[in-house]
Amino acid sequence: MMRRVLVFLLLTLVLPWRADAHRLDELLQATRISVDASSIQIELALSPGVDVADGFIQSIDLNHDGTLDEGEVRDFGRHVAGALTLSVDRHALPLSVAQWQVEPIDALRQGIGTIRLVARAEAGVASGRHVLMFGNQFQPAGSVYLVNALTPADSHIHFGQPQRDAQQRTFTIDYVRNASWSAVVWPAVAAALIVIVTFRRGGTVVSPPSEARPGWAFGRWRV
Amino acid sequence: MKTTRIVVIVVALVGSFTAAAFQQSRTTQGNQATTDKVVAAANAFLQTLSPGQRAAGTFGFDAPEKHNGWSNLPSGIFRRKGVRLGDLNARQRAAAMAVVQAALSKEGYQKVTDIMNGDEVLKGEGGGRTGGRQGPAGRGVQFGQDEYYIAFLGTPSSTAPWLLQFGGHHLAINVTFVAASSVMTPSLPAAQPARYVLNGQTVRPLGDENDKGFALINALDAKQRGDAILKYEVRDLVLGPGEDGRTIMPEGLRVSAMTSRQQEMLLDLAHEWVGILNDAAATAKMAEIKANLPQTWFAWSGPTTNGSPSYYRIQGPTVLIEWAPQQGDVMHIHTIYRDPTNDYGAKFIAAR
Numbered sequence: 001m002m003r004r005v006l007v008f009l010l011l012t013l014v015l016p017w018r019a020d021a022h023r024l025d026e027l028l029q030a031t032r033i034s035v036d037a038s039s040i041q042i043e044l045a046l047s048p049g050v051d052v053a054d055g056f057i058q059s060i061d062l063n064h065d066g067t068l069d070e071g072e073v074r075d076f077g078r079h080v081a082g083a084l085t086l087s088v089d090r091h092a093l094p095l096s097v098a099q100w101q102v103e104p105i106d107a108l109r110q111g112i113g114t115i116r117l118v119a120r121a122e123a124g125v126a127s128g129r130h131v132l133m134f135g136n137q138f139q140p141a142g143s144v145y146l147v148n149a150l151t152p153a154d155s156h157i158h159f160g161q162p163q164r165d166a167q168q169r170t171f172t173i174d175y176v177r178n179a180s181w182s183a184v185v186w187p188a189v190a191a192a193l194i195v196i197v198t199f200r201r202g203g204t205v206v207s208p209p210s211e212a213r214p215g216w217a218f219g220r221w222r223v
Numbered sequence: 224m225k226t227t228r229i230v231v232i233v234v235a236l237v238g239s240f241t242a243a244a245f246q247q248s249r250t251t252q253g254n255q256a257t258t259d260k261v262v263a264a265a266n267a268f269l270q271t272l273s274p275g276q277r278a279a280g281t282f283g284f285d286a287p288e289k290h291n292g293w294s295n296l297p298s299g300i301f302r303r304k305g306v307r308l309g310d311l312n313a314r315q316r317a318a319a320m321a322v323v324q325a326a327l328s329k330e331g332y333q334k335v336t337d338i339m340n341g342d343e344v345l346k347g348e349g350g351g352r353t354g355g356r357q358g359p360a361g362r363g364v365q366f367g368q369d370e371y372y373i374a375f376l377g378t379p380s381s382t383a384p385w386l387l388q389f390g391g392h393h394l395a396i397n398v399t400f401v402a403a404s405s406v407m408t409p410s411l412p413a414a415q416p417a418r419y420v421l422n423g424q425t426v427r428p429l430g431d432e433n434d435k436g437f438a439l440i441n442a443l444d445a446k447q448r449g450d451a452i453l454k455y456e457v458r459d460l461v462l463g464p465g466e467d468g469r470t471i472m473p474e475g476l477r478v479s480a481m482t483s484r485q486q487e488m489l490l491d492l493a494h495e496w497v498g499i500l501n502d503a504a505a506t507a508k509m510a511e512i513k514a515n516l517p518q519t520w521f522a523w524s525g526p527t528t529n530g531s532p533s534y535y536r537i538q539g540p541t542v543l544i545e546w547a548p549q550q551g552d553v554m555h556i557h558t559i560y561r562d563p564t565n566d567y568g569a570k571f572i573a574a575r
Contacts, residue, residue: 023550028459032469110300114465144458151470159472164455173472 024111025051027139031147033132035123035175036154040086040132042095042119050111052142057108060115066105073100073115081119083138088130093121127156127179134171147171252507252571255403257325258381262400264325265379265387268318272306276315280306284377284384289567292374292388293395294464295413295557297342299364305388309369319373323389326398326405331499334412337428338394343367344419345392366392384572393557395464398500399568406508406571407500408562411464415555429556435492436546437529439521442485443476448527451476457524457534460547460559470563473538475522486516493537496544496560515539541565 028047033040048056060068060076077097086093099118107113136145145168149159152175160174269277282288282304294301308316324332346366370391377385380400387398393413399406414428427433443451453474461471478486493512498505512519518540525533532548543561564570 023459026458026550030459030461032471107300112296112300144456146457146459146461148461148471151472161474162472166455168455168457 023047023049023144025049025142027052027056027143029136029138029143029145031134031136031145031171032150033134033147033171033173034150035132035152035157035159037156037177038122038124040088040093040121040123041098042084042086042121042134044080044084044117044119044136045114046080046117047114048108048111050109053109053111053113057105068102068105073102076115077117077119080117080138083136084119085133085135085137086121087133088123088125090131090133093123095119095121125177127177129174129176132173132175136169140169145169149173252511253400253403253405253501253504255381257501257503258400258403258405261322261325261387261398261405262379262381264318264322265375268315268322268373269375269379271315271318276306276310279304280374281378282374282376284386286376288374288388289376289386289397290467291465293390293397293411295393295395295411297364297366297392298370303372303374303390305372305374307369308371308373322373322387323396325501326387327396327500328498328502328505331501334428334499335389335394335396337426338412338414339368339371339391340421340426341414341416341419341428342370342392342394344421345415348416384568386567396499397567399571401568401571401575404568404571405500405504406562406565406568407497407504408560408566409467410496410499410560411558412496412499412560413557415549417554417556429495429558432492432495432546432558433553433556434529435488435495436535437527437533439485439488439492440523440527440533440535442488443481447476447480447485448523450480451521451523452527453522453524455524457536457547459549460545460557461536462543462545462561463557463559467566470543471538473520473522475520475536477517478519478521478539479517481521489519489521489537490516493542493544496558497542512539512542515541 026049028045028049030045030047032043032045034043035041046056057068058064060072062072062075074097077100081095081097084095086095096119097117098120099116101116102108103113103115105113108115134147136147147164147168149162149171152159156178158176158178160176162171162173164171269281272280288304292304294303298307306319308319311319323335327335343366371389371394372391374388375385376388377383379385382402384399384401387396387400389396390411393411393415395409395411396407397410412429417429417433418425418427420426440448440451462469478489481489490509490513494505494509497508497512500508516539519542520536520538522536522538523533524535525531527533530553532551532553534548535546537544541562541564543559543563545559547557549555549557562570
């Protein structure tokens, strides 16, 4: 009986309490991917739990002064970005860290702080169907992952259903970029003007094919 | 010819006014009597406060506290703004809770008090491993009913926009009033412990959310379940605190592929969040969600046996609900309720 009591007391001291306010011994890596006509933006929020926060901070605070200065965070951002992979249509795109935001170091130590990194890749893709692939290999041990595509602000971009691995370390999504109205109309107008000017200079006025006439709504052609 | 033109113009004008009036009625969710009742309760509470307390509990409608003043975290490691219940006398505290009660439904207010009672139980159990550490706020982590805060953003008004913000550990209620309309997004009703005994009664603050979620996933056929169940684990809220203004791409099973019975189950599940708010606003909000069912999705991650630490999400044009057990612990649940078109009453304000 005494032995059971001792074992119980020992377990009570060793095992973690389950009644905790938030994530404890994991690094949460939450990624949001947004796509516009000219670039792809990766926002990565890194939130270490209280039990892994000190080690996480030490991996950034390379001069061990107990603070995270701008240079250290910038270097850390580059290191993290190096562990991310991004491609469109199987062409790898280099990511550069454009912004970072660090919550107070005390908050990080308490396991309630987050470091947010925003990395961008220039990706001015043509209209049509594309495949975006993203991978995160930063600190896989002890990490949990979320990765989601944000609804595009550009109404000409449409996502398909994404695919991920079971841990959400890799993410693949098809998207279609439709040509915008202006992208279609203005080249067409320009081409039409060039044709008209060319033929007028040559003294020739053309008539459209007769079968096309019913569909034209913007006045009559002169013969 | 001239008469015809005049008739056309008159018809067009009448049509425009009718459409505008219809649009206005569609964007009204709630009723004026409810708003007036809450405003009266808010003013009664404010009158019980000292000038210092009143200053601490009131902010501009667009103050940063709107977005960063709420969290799932406990006091001591998250610094809430507003008036702390533990700093109020009994009369002031009753007046504060009367404001919350006036804004919510009977069931919603019960849910809020169940969550707060749960935190009192957590306090009695020692809180957790983080208890006692010095947090950024300069105090150790604190649990219990005293650690809930109430704040007003904007002046309580029957006509102008204002926000009631009430919360503490595992609870954030944001109710925005815009004249007759009210909306409770974004809000975070959570629970730890998710089951406890109080006065001999077992209490599960979010028990129906759990049971109805499992009932719905198990009501789907194999094909539907194959679409609804995500092939990856979701270990946390995707759009929790600090994620205002974001909309993720929906995934899972389209609700249009559900039977009418399954759709009713989904609406009943969503009502667990929507119905926290006063009945008039909740009824209008449910009608809006129902109208958008064809564009709504249901996603699930994890086992389908009740009692498992599984995640689910309901996402439609005007609603996002997430249910996320924390670190595999079914006694520790986080949830979020958002409206991507109307968080903090944005749609109501734009329609004024």
